[in-house]
Amino acid sequence: MGKDKIHISIVVVGHVDSGKSTTTGHLIYKCGGIDKRTIEKFEKESSEMGKGSFKYAWVLDKLKAERERGITIDIALWKFETNKFYVTIIDAPGHRDFIKNMITGTSQADCAVLIVAAGTGEFEAGISKNGQTREHVLLCFTLGVKQLVVAVNKMDSTEPKYSEARFNEIKKELTAYVKKVGYNPATVPVLPISGFHGDNMLDKSDNMSWWNKQKIERKSGSYEFTTLFDALDNIEPPTRPTDKALRLPLQDVYKIGGIGTVPVGRVETGVLKPGMVVKFAPTGPTTEVKSVEMHHEALTEAVPGDNVGFNVKNVSVKDLKRGFVASDSRNDPAKEAADFTAQVIVLNHPGQIQAGYSPVLDCHTAHIACKFAELIQKIDRRTGKEIEANPKTIKSGDSCIVKMVPSKPMCVETFQQYAPLGRFAVRDMKQTVAVGVIKEVNKKELTGKTTKAAEKALKK
Template structure:
């Protein structure tokens, strides 16, 4: 983000100095992101655009899905709004093994991403500087083989996934080809839309295929956050999933049924005449306080098939980390786009084979 101009040099230098003073010099970049997050949470208006940078082809918005187990809820919120997942695995001795072990996070994150509909994947094999010996080809190949076999079981096609050996700290293969890994001839991907290849992580981002954007459907914009910005007012933020959002639209927020007019729509610091699916935007609304809106609400056009709250619905459910038995009356927390809400399985109608989609049992007592 920093090298592509998403954060200014002054900010980095300030955080570098603080990190040094606290003996955390080696965490400079992680520190920057955490510091900005903390400031954002304290309500200092930090520009939401800090997480963006430009490549030769795209504007990239980073949703920093935290890796910590306690953050699974936030990770679901973030991941459900992504076009592509970049799975970072650590190449250090023991670190990779811990992540890919039966209860490891690498597994859980890859499975969550696929289950939440993120069908494009890039794998960054990080910390190549800390392998034995440093920048080891055999370690990279070992990890590539193991991760390929795992993601294939989930449903990804490894041939369509770029595997890039990197060192985020030293910058190897991030933006420019590294001189430390002469053995790496580059990554290649094959998909029905064609082939792509390159040496660095940024080129792998440029090889992402933009998904088809459903502009013809009714507007749906799940809120990721709501900010109060001095001199402007209430600014909900989220990604347009379907439809088009324009200034002047009379939006309704479901399920609270709050209606208001959109004054302006902004992305990458620029006012937009319209936001289309895939755009992560902030929009300013009239006469609604920050307290009335919350993450998980969905904005729609009050005049065109607006979203409405529902007390029940029929769903297809995939179970991860199965608790042993699930029967009618089971009460999980439902994570729906950016919302988290307690619910109950009123009746289990059928059991379906995940890979074929065929029903294997009707009205099962339990699964």
């Protein structure tokens, strides 16, 4: 995978049986990073297990099974190419931790692909109050996924098959809903497909003569599309935040013989270079970066989206841990948060939440209990207007401005300034009970020691 095409990430969302795996599997199968040998092997196993009908979904099932058994699968398997882009599929929702992963920034998607099933009753189940369709779309919007593509799947199972009337009925309802959430429907392609049979996936369907080229207008210019492939090929490429200060949340820290301490993580904003003096927040040391590498190759600089390991001087493994954030000591260094204010949306909490509630927050790679110290105001989630000041309690469906206090040193940022460090999931009872975006952070002054190497480098 060269650097010639732009890398983008998509997240595929939708109700449980909408056909996400089949549709995604189809794209990977036709345009993807899976070599023919692997495909043949999967196909053989699939037919032996009598799963022939599960045409493309097994590609994903196989990958998921390997992932769940803890086998890190070659990430290339989750990629496919369009004419302009290398596309990485971030997570297969339906995965229990999907919401958590989306927020903790294992992923930031450039575009969400919403898949809904067109079958009688199926669409209605997905979009109903307790279906996942609504929640996924709302989450995508809240968490800053700016672009949306909607695929109305299983057109082969409508009454009659490939029904234009059914498509239009679904399109009308979805358009109203995405608008209500905050997307501009004029910029959202909605198209009829069959992920299983391949209609309008890569080629125009012969089964829907009523479906013709559609036009999408947006600020950067308009484009036409007929198929899902066209719509994905016209995603607006993201601008990567290289101009911001460095923020790199640590995923792990390794001790490598002969090299020393190697923290690993993904650059979220800014640039990491050898020779830079980095500060590890909230309470870690300040030290010099000796080298940076990705996929076992040395880099002269790492940019947002790069998963890197970097070697630091005079620091022991126990001084650093997952959830710490590396930043440039000379450019807006990261600091510990004394407390922060966030807009919290309660998704599914069985009871009432009141001040004093202390669930675990997953924010970037940090996993720390935080106290809801004060419920400041309940607001209308659509307009942002206040409904009630200082509510006693909040429940599922409510949106509230909350002052939060971490139980242990923690580094967070505002969503406005450093989005990946400014959104979080609230975990309790083994599920995501709420999500939040951070509006303000009250920071503590710097703590942590400065190594000799850093002092020397800073004098230069």
